[in-house]
Amino acid sequence: MPKLSYLKALNRALGDEMDRDESVFVLGEDVNFAxxxxxxxxxxxxxxxxxVEVPLTEQGFTNFATGAAMAGRRPVIEFQIPFLLLLVFEQITNQANKFLMMSGGQRSVPVTYLMPAAGWRAGWGAQHSDQPYSMFAHMGVKTVLPATPTDAYGLLTTAIRDDDPVVFFGPLASxxxxxxxxxxxxxxxxxxxxxxxxxxxDVTVVALGHLVHEALAVAEELADEASIEVWDPRSVYPFDWAGLAESVARTGRLVVFDDSNRACGMGAEILATAAEEMRLVAPPKRVTRPDGAIVGAVPELDVVLQPTKAQLAEAVRTVLKSTGW
Amino acid sequence: MPEGVVAPAKVADGLEVAGIAAVPSTVSVPVAVADSVELYRTMRYIRRFEERAIELVRAGEIFSGIHPCIGQEAVAAGACAALDPGDIVLSSHRGHGHLLAKGTDPSRLMAEMAGKVTGIDKGRGGSFHPSDFTAGVYNSTGTVGHGAGIAAGIAWAAVKAGDPKVVLSFFGDGAVTQGALLEGFNLAALWQLPVVYICENNRYATTLPVEAAVAGTITGRGEAFGIPSSVVDGQDAEVVHAAVAEAVERARRGGGPSLLEMRTYRYHGHHTFEMLVRLRYREQAEIDSWKERDPLDIQAARVAEVDRTRIDAEVELDLDEVVRFAVDSPRPDPVDATDHYHADGFRPRPGVSL
Incomplete structure (x- = not known):
């Protein structure tokens, strides 16, 4: 059977949708030379x-895609760097995503924002290292974060077919x-x-994006100590709260392993919702990036600002040892 | 009158209109002939619609307040009269005139402004962000200047579909200092898309005079991208019509985008909240001097009195019905607050867990 890489899965999903539906097109910087x-x-x-090869005009071409979508096309915009999503945050959250509602349901805006290199890369600098998926969930934009090639294929396909704007985060490390x-x-x-x-x-570890693979490694390392369930939401908005509740109902304990910044990140939301709505026998923990901090240019400085397997193992042990609230 | 002002077009009866004959015409051929009576009717309708809307603001029926376009009626009426029914308009926050001129049902527009379920957007667009796909009004973005790129995308999709649509994108002088506007110009010019960009230069971005905001010129921004750009007398609907008709014709035959700077003036405040908060950012003398060239007066002078009297009466009768419909229509049910958030019916979680 063939071996499929995450990147090849994206290439395949996009190509399959372009074959299937003439209204799908891709635009972005350097797409001609891939x-x-x-x-x-x-x-x-x-x-x-x-x-459609576009100049360096992110706000312009994000608005352009909104227009093309209003006129019946299904644009897929490829962004090369996570901060570009911050540059077009208004165009996605305040224009494309609100348009169906503001028009009283007259017209949806089916654009896919494809970010295939999200997260930190050693030495690429502070401005290339963000992981802003929580911000889109916060603003109510459909947002997916698949961890595996199969999920990447499946969720990019769904994102393109969806009639709403969808942001696709492909973690660099995946x-x-x-x-x-x-x-x-x-x-x-x-x-x-x-x-x-x-x-x-014994415990549910909610892992997001590339951290799924690290969580699986930790679960294996700790297999003699505890029976760890590794659960991946795959999309952060909408979020499978019922699926999480089922897992937590089995384990009663929760640790979230999230590449967001700590304040207002998905990890914070998952903990808050679990505390409000689910039966936890012990206080949960999260392992995330620090509050809004990134260095990016010096690997040994930056690696300590990333959520690590060691932190997860420690958090899991703490939650397992806890005797309750 | 500034340099580059498009001279009045020759109308059917051969009269030189608008009295600015001294300026050499940059319109090579009169591509379309304005219907003076229809233009008058549209402008009169917009003026009185806005005045009735302001009454509804005062009465608390339109709780958002509005951005009145009184004083700028010639731009909306003249520009939209140059379009085919299938053409598309992108409006702005000061958009009622554009919608009315493009053919939106006035009753459903007024109901929209009053937040009623019978509104064109079921009350979700309101006075600020109305759209009406039945009339070809795709969007009224409140993010100043961002319609330019959206217009380019719609125009591109039309060209690729082999559809000879033209997209007319309205914005104000406040938009010309936005980077997103220039990014839209660049794409439209790069790909020679059928867009007519219309800047309604009413001299103020809320309280900021255009001289304090805009370095260089507005038309210079278009020229920098190779976009044919002209200054137009925005108080004269027939001059507006001629200039827009020429730009539309160029767009439709593949000649790419145009930029028209309409010199006009809003009589009222930026928003009706200025009825309560008196912001003294312009002199009464300035307002009075613009009113001497009132767009409705200019057009009225071209219409026989008997026709004017008839039209004025018809407009009043019609608006009585428009206001009645808006006021009497039902308010939305709060249970439906999250309708239309997502195309698949997915609804956001409530703010408190149950």
Missing amino acids: LTNITAGFLKRYGPDRV LGVREIVEYADLAPIPLGSGRVHRSGT
């Missing part, structure tokens, strides 16, 4: 009318992940549907 490999081979396959798949098994995955990667009975 700088990120997402659009590898596309210019030749689909031509310049469906592979791009090299490969998975043995049968191509025929690749299929759309509904938004708001979580996934149990490893079943367990």
Whole structure:
């Protein structure tokens, strides 16, 4: 069976949707030469009318995509760097995402914002290292964060077919992940549907994005000490609260492993909701980035500002040892 | 009159209109002939619609207040008269005139402004962000200047679909200092898209005079991208019509975007809250001098008195019905507050867990 990488899954999902639906097109910087490999081979396959190379004009082309979507197309915008999503935050959250409501349901804006390199990369500087998925969830924009090639294929397919704006975060640290798949098994995955990667009975570890793989490694390392369930929400908005509740009902304990900044990140929301609505036998913990801090240019400084496996192992042990509230 | 002002078009009866004949015309061919009576009717309708809306603001029926376009009627009427029914308009926060001129049902627009379920957007767009796809009004963005890129995207999609639509994008002088506007100009010019950009320069961005905001010129911004750009007398609907008709014709035959700076003036405050908070950012003499060239008076002078009297009476009768419809329509049910948030019916969680 073939081995599918995360990046190749994105290339395949986008190509399959462009084959299936003439209204889908991709626009972005350096897409002609497929700088990120997402659009590898596309210019030749689909031509310049469906592979639209744009100048460095992020607010302009994000608005442009809103217009094309209003007129019946399904644009997929590829962004190369996470901060570009902050530059167009208003255009996505305040314009595209509110338009269906503001028009009383007259017209939706089906744009996919594809961010295939989200998160920290050693040495690339403070301005290339953000992970802003929580901000889009905060603003009520559909946002997905798949961890595996199969999920990346399934959720990019769903994002493109969805009639609303959807932001797709592909974690940089997951791009090299490969998975043995049968191509025929690749299929759309509904938004708001979580996934149990490893079943367990003692504690639920909610892991997001590339941290899913690290959480699985920690669960394996601690296998003799505890039975850890690793649960991946896959989309942060909508969020599979029912799926989380089922997992927590089995384990009664919760640790969240989240690449967001600590204040107002997804980790904070997951803990708050679990505390309000679910039966936790012990206080939960989260392992996240610090409050709004990133260095980015010096790996040894920056690595201590990233959520780590050691922190997760310690948090899991603390929560397991806790005798209650 | 500033340099580059588009001279009045020759109308059917051969009269030189608007009395600015000294300025050489930059309109090479009179591409369209304005219907003077219809233009008058549209402008009269917009003026009286806005006046009735202000009464409803005072009465508490339109609780948002409005951004009245009184004084700027010639731009909306003249520009939209140059469009085909299938063409598209992107409006701004001062958009009632654009919608009315493009053919929106006035009753449903007034109901929208009053937050009623019978409104064009079921009350969700309000006075600030109305859209009406049945009339081809796609959007009224409150993010000043950002309609320019949206217009380019709509126009691009139309071109790729082989559809000869033209997109007319309205914005004010406040938008010309926004980067997003220039990004939209760049894309429209780069790909020669059928967009007509109309800047309604009413001289003030809320309280800020255009001289204190804009370095260089407004048309210079278009020219920098190779976009044909002109200054137009925005108080004269027929001059507006001729200039827009030429730009629309160029767009429709693949000649790319145009930029028209309409010199106009708003008689009222930026928003009706200025009825309560007196902001003295302009002199009464300035307001009076603009009223001497009132757009409705200019157009009225071209219409026989008998027609004017008839139209004025019809407009009043119609607006009585518009106001009645808006006031009598039902208010929305709070249970429906999160309708239309998402196309698949997904609703946000409530603010408190139950």
